[in-house]
Amino acid sequence: MVNNIVDVLRALGAEIVRTPTSASFDSPESYLGVAKRLMEEIPNSHILNQFKNASNPIAHFDGTAEEILDGCDGKIDMLVASAGTGGTIAGLSRKIKMKCPSCKIVGVDPCGSILAVPDSMNKSDVTSYEVEGIGFDFISTVLTRDLIDKWYKSVDRESFLMSRRMIREEGLLCGGSSGSAMYCAIQAAKDAGLKKGQRMVVILPDSIRNYMSKFLSDDWMSQRGFLELEQQLEPAKEWWWQLNVGALKLLAPLTVMPSVSIQETLDLLNKESFDQVPVVDERGQVLGMATVGNMMAQIVKNKVKQSDPVSKVMYKQFKQVHMDTSLGQLSRMLDTDHFVLIVHNQRQYGFDVKLENKQMIFGIATRIDLLNFITSHDTDQ
Incomplete structure (x- = not known):
């Protein structure tokens, strides 16, 4: 739906400028900051700005x-x-x-x-x-x-x-x-x-x-945990459908700190034969995901340098599920996403002796992981 709107705007002669949704409203990269900059650069331009318009x-x-x-x-x-x-x-x-x-x-x-x-x-x-x-x-x-x-x-x-x-x-x-x-x-x-x-x-x-492509879609709703799978689907006959993601027995994933350089991250992923890696802080909290494809694309377009920290190219929006998520629901997510982060909550006392809930990474599930699990057990069914 968004792409259709963009195509219509381009057909009308508009130039499309995209801004990151995660940017703070007062940062230069936000849509308000970019709009203000463009107004100063473009003659006879005006911002309607409904936030201040009396x-x-x-x-x-x-x-x-x-x-x-x-x-x-x-x-x-x-x-x-x-x-x-x-x-x-x-x-x-x-x-x-x-x-x-x-x-x-x-x-x-x-x-x-x-x-x-x-x-x-x-x-x-x-x-x-x-x-x-x-x-x-x-x-x-x-x-x-x-x-x-x-x-x-x-x-x-x-x-x-x-x-x-x-x-x-x-x-x-x-x-x-x-x-x-x-x-x-x-x-x-x-x-x-x-x-x-x-x-x-x-x-x-x-x-x-x-x-049209968001909350009207059963898949979009279920991927975000807003709709139980049973509400949208007939009971599946596949033997693996109702098993939870813990059945995949995923290995604990490799992680990197946000200060690690893009080149170091690429070398590490190449050595380990991984396509993506979680970026975590010193406490183990997930900050984002870095993928080989995104890092290479940003380097080729000269948007980043290989010496830049990996935090500059990490995705802050990605799919994550808990251990009790069914493989059926995971399968639906992997129809549209290359990977899904598996997390579980852990209660931990902090330095200030306060009990807090901490989200820990259990693993990263890909289509290959799910396919290997199904095919390796099919002969037993």
Whole structure:
């Protein structure tokens, strides 16, 4: 789907500039940083920048809010909206509180984001999320939160399952952030004790258009642990399907520190006959994955030097599963990925004598590993 959009933009004459999703919003490599640089380089250019554009909340104050009030005959008991730039909920809350002072405004923010109030709600081990268009790691200028009565934190799995449910049962072709809003709205209605006759409005901020190859796909959902395999497939007849990944008896993988050079990493992988290697810190935590293909491509394009640290070319997004993942689910992942990292959680006391959960690497599973396991045991079945 993304490639189709890129092709359309190129057909219209646009130049595509890609930025890393992992970049902090205030770094020069982020999409905001790159946009600012391009604006300074390109004559007569302008950034719409909905994070700072005062017309963003005003449009919802003057337009969206009036449409809602008119459709509800001026009576609303609760309004639920998610926050991205914050313009929608800021504009709506100001107008609706003017017309319906008793209306409760509920904000929705994904776990991993910092928009919710109080700030203690944002403390979480979650550092990233799959739902798009809502939540950020900074507070935008247009997001005024003084009129929001209560915040709820959403999580990916429930958000996507709710979106799929609304598509299937209601025919609403909505995006993942709509599922976030609806799931939290149901919780808010229960918590507030809304009764028959009371009126709640839920803002569904996005359509399915940009997510055709994402949460609509059973494979995409199951690969991320959002959909149990049994929910999407008939029971498989293969003898190995329900076995867990521990049956592969994988060897503990080779790992490298982020400061090891790209050339040293390539030499090591060549010597060990591996195609990829996890990059870990001094505590053994996984920072990313380095692959021979990516390192060579970056060197050929002169984007990195062979003497650069391997951390410059590691992937920070990769598939990882736990020991209890079935081989059937692993097989589905390996249909689209060259490897999957197998991890297990270990409780460990740190230097500050605090118990913490540490994620340790058990092994790396490839298609060859799975195929060798199946073929070597087929004669016994």
